[in-house]
Amino acid sequence: MSRLYPVLKYGAILGWSAFVVAPFLWALTTSFKTINGVTSGPRYLPWLQYEPSLQGWTSLFGGTGGIDIVQPYMDSIVVTLGASAISIVLGTLAAYGLSRFKYQLGFVKNSDIVFFFVSQRIMPPVVLAIPFFLMLQFLGLLDSALGCGGTSPSELVGSRTISTRQPGGVAPSVAEVAQGLLVPVADPRVAVQTEGE
Numbered sequence: 001m002s003r004l005y006p007v008l009k010y011g012a013i014l015g016w017s018a019f020v021v022a023p024f025l026w027a028l029t030t031s032f033k034t035i036n037g038v039t040s041g042p043r044y045l046p047w048l049q050y051e052p053s054l055q056g057w058t059s060l061f062g063g064t065g066g067i068d069i070v071q072p073y074m075d076s077i078v079v080t081l082g083a084s085a086i087s088i089v090l091g092t093l094a095a096y097g098l099s100r101f102k103y104q105l106g107f108v109k110n111s112d113i114v115f116f117f118v119s120q121r122i123m124p125p126v127v128l129a130i131p132f133f134l135m136l137q138f139l140g141l142l143d144s145a146l147g148c149g150g151t152s153p154s155e156l157v158g159s160r161t162i163s164t165r166q167p168g169g170v171a172p173s174v175a176e177v178a179q180g181l182l183v184p185v186a187d188p189r190v191a192v193q194t195e196g197e
Helices: 004-031 035-039 055-060 070-100 110-122 125-139 145-164 174-178
Strands: 101-105 191-194
Touching: 070 101, 070 110, 070 145, 101 110, 125 145
Parallel strands: none
Antiparallel strands: 101 191
């Protein structure tokens, strides 16, 4: 029994590994086939059952009759990095303001503002697809980097605010953080009171 256990264990691991890796190997070998090689039936072994070709890879990078995938990837990287930077800055500033000061505008208080940010995380982002589409269409920013980069931070700021804010903790004072260089700017209609006052 003791000899059978390792054989079964490693046999199961090898079987599961083959099950997981096989689709990736199939996709990789298919990427080196010509169009006729892909549609002409199952052939799996390169140089034995088919002649490998780089036609599929060259068409991905702007070759004859292909599409260029480099520019869309670069656009995605620029928009993602820009949206992340904007959301980190705005979320950090919002979290600092909510943990350091008490805001009150009518019946709206800090806890209501925090709940607003939390409720953004509850709502699936697809709910905003049609409003964002209509807004970008109205502004003429459809299919532009500015339109995509402008809407992405709105989905991220809520999580940055909640993850940065320390509930129950007292944030350092403005003087401690910026040594007097950072002055909080608020709407004069909003009553601002520091935690210690």
